[in-house]
Amino acid sequence: MAASRRPLAPDEPNRRAEIVRAASRLFAEKGYAGTTIRDIARAVDMQSGSPFYHFKTKHDMLLAVVLEGMATITRAVGAAAARAGTPREVFEAMLLAHLDQLLAEDGRHFAATLLHESHHLEAAARAVLIEQKDAYEALWQKALRELKRSGEIDDDSRVTRLLLMGALNWTVQWYRPNGGRTVKQIARQISGMLLKSR
Amino acid sequence: MAASRRPLAPDEPNRRAEIVRAASRLFAEKGYAGTTIRDIARAVDMQSGSPFYHFKTKHDMLLAVVLEGMATITRAVGAAAARAGTPREVFEAMLLAHLDQLLAEDGRHFAATLLHESHHLEAAARAVLIEQKDAYEALWQKALRELKRSGEIDDDSRVTRLLLMGALNWTVQWYRPNGGRTVKQIARQISGMLLKSR
DNA sequence: CATGCTACCAAGCAAGCGCTTGCTTGACAA
DNA sequence: TTGTCAAGCAAGCGCTTGCTTGGTAGCATG
Numbered sequence: 220m221a222a223s224r225r226p227l228a229p230d231e232p233n234r235r236a237e238i239v240r241a242a243s244r245l246f247a248e249k250g251y252a253g254t255t256i257r258d259i260a261r262a263v264d265m266q267s268g269s270p271f272y273h274f275k276t277k278h279d280m281l282l283a284v285v286l287e288g289m290a291t292i293t294r295a296v297g298a299a300a301a302r303a304g305t306p307r308e309v310f311e312a313m314l315l316a317h318l319d320q321l322l323a324e325d326g327r328h329f330a331a332t333l334l335h336e337s338h339h340l341e342a343a344a345r346a347v348l349i350e351q352k353d354a355y356e357a358l359w360q361k362a363l364r365e366l367k368r369s370g371e372i373d374d375d376s377r378v379t380r381l382l383l384m385g386a387l388n389w390t391v392q393w394y395r396p397n398g399g400r401t402v403k404q405i406a407r408q409i410s411g412m413l414l415k416s417r
Numbered sequence: 418m419a420a421s422r423r424p425l426a427p428d429e430p431n432r433r434a435e436i437v438r439a440a441s442r443l444f445a446e447k448g449y450a451g452t453t454i455r456d457i458a459r460a461v462d463m464q465s466g467s468p469f470y471h472f473k474t475k476h477d478m479l480l481a482v483v484l485e486g487m488a489t490i491t492r493a494v495g496a497a498a499a500r501a502g503t504p505r506e507v508f509e510a511m512l513l514a515h516l517d518q519l520l521a522e523d524g525r526h527f528a529a530t531l532l533h534e535s536h537h538l539e540a541a542a543r544a545v546l547i548e549q550k551d552a553y554e555a556l557w558q559k560a561l562r563e564l565k566r567s568g569e570i571d572d573d574s575r576v577t578r579l580l581l582m583g584a585l586n587w588t589v590q591w592y593r594p595n596g597g598r599t600v601k602q603i604a605r606q607i608s609g610m611l612l613k614s615r
Numbered sequence: 616c617a618t619g620c621t622a623c624c625a626a627g628c629a630a631g632c633g634c635t636t637g638c639t640t641g642a643c644a645a
Numbered sequence: 646t647t648g649t650c651a652a653g654c655a656a657g658c659g660c661t662t663g664c665t666t667g668g669t670a671g672c673a674t675g
């Protein structure tokens with residue numbers, strides 16, 4: 220009946236991070252409203268009331284998940300944006316970093332929760348998230364500006380960025396790790412579609 | 418306390434369709450799991466048990482919503498695909514029809530539910546939906562094939578179609594009716610990004 | 616050895632959930 | 646006038662939900 224209790228290392232830090240990771244997976248798979256505290260507790264082998272030692276409410280768990288997802292992807296894409304290279308090289312590195320966060324094993328549940336469950340946050344928490352999101356989108360807007368300056372795209376407007384984000388973020392719906400295409404190939408295909416020079 | 422009971426026309430057909438419409442709005446706004454039968458009943462001014470006269474389960478209500486959404490968009494885009502014209506003209510008409518179903522007042526809740534809540538269906542119901550979806554995607558694949566034959570795109574692979582669908586479907590996340598851009602302008606911008614000739 | 620703190624467990628509460636039941640109502644038919 | 650039927654209402658059942666509460670094992674510090 221009871222799940223096997225894995226041996227905790229004696230100096231393991233507290234299990235808040237473990238709860239967040241389990242919550243991200245469950246929120247991504249069953250949705251925020253479809254996931255119960257008991258689901259999360261079971262996933263980390265706790266009693267159903269124990270997660271509330273680490274989080275005041277279920278909403279706070281969701282907020283922790285989406286903020287970690289946002290921070291991680293911003294860090295990864297920001298690093299790609301900051302590297303040296305032509306606008307095209309920078310752009311392709313950013314594509315790869317973004318897709319990697321969405322699709323790779325570790326962290327894809329954070330991204331999926333961020334994309335699909337954020338609207339369950341209350342107004343105050345959502346405001347915090349939007350601030351982060353604006354900073355992230357500025358990275359992309361700048362990259363598009365550089366591409367236009369170097370003549371590789373015609374239009375660097377907001378709508379262009381949003382359409383690009385759609386193509387990227389929608390991969391979550393259809394990408395399968397063993398589906399023939401690697402993340403790198405998808406990134407190349409996108410830049411091939413959008414950029415004029417080759 | 419009680420909502421004002423609007424006077425029913427004496428020959429009004431049964432209210433099943435009204436329930437489906439209300440359910441589509443609520444599922445789109447709060448998610449399937451986040452919407453209660455009581456929410457739906459209240460929206461159509463019924464008692465909480467009464468919708469079960471028309472539907473056996475809550476899942477059946479979801480199925481009715483997504484099937485209606487799928488049928489409506491297939492009809493609209495199919496009509497655009499069947500019209501006479503160059504591959505480019507056909508493609509642009511399809512873009513417009515698809516976006517119109519996603520973004521226009523009537524029916525956008527059906528589309529949003531279809532896109533975001535279908536995974537709550539059980540296996541049997543999902544199989545029915547997938548069959549419809551395959552037929553719909555074949556419309557697009559054919560349109561891409563024609564565009565390639567006429568030399569307006571380089572690549573008509575499955576991945577191209579999925580990336581395009583992503584750019585289209587993601588508009589649900591950011592489009593606002595009074596946001597400066599019309600649906601027609603967005604459709605034009607997409608075809609401008611993807612197609613080579615002008 | 617006493618004290619205090621961290622990180623839980625065991626139990627359960629109030630509210631809300633999907634769904635069922637027995638009954639009513641108004642329209643129409645015989 | 647009586648019978649039938651569609652379309653509900655009123656009530657509530659059994660269960661699940663997010664969250665709370667009182668207690669405590671294990672470790673660190675004095």
